[in-house]
Amino acid sequence: MDNRVETLSTVRIKKSDDLYKVVDSLNRTLKEQNLMFGLALDDEDDQTAVFTIYRT
Numbered sequence: 001m002d003n004r005v006e007t008l009s010t011v012r013i014k015k016s017d018d019l020y021k022v023v024d025s026l027n028r029t030l031k032e033q034n035l036m037f038g039l040a041l042d043d044e045d046d047q048t049a050v051f052t053i054y055r056t
Helices: 019-033
Strands: 006-014 035-041 048-055
Touching: 019 035, 019 048
Parallel strands: none
Antiparallel strands: 006 048, 035 048
């Protein structure tokens, strides 16, 4: 069984309080397409968010 996760895209964007809602909606809607979305704060700039798209 192959359980690899492939990173398709990563982008840094200005942090927004409601950004997690978009990521949550994408994850709920597109999980059947084997897509997963992640959101994290940039290690060097707390005003920047890192948005990543994965194929599972």
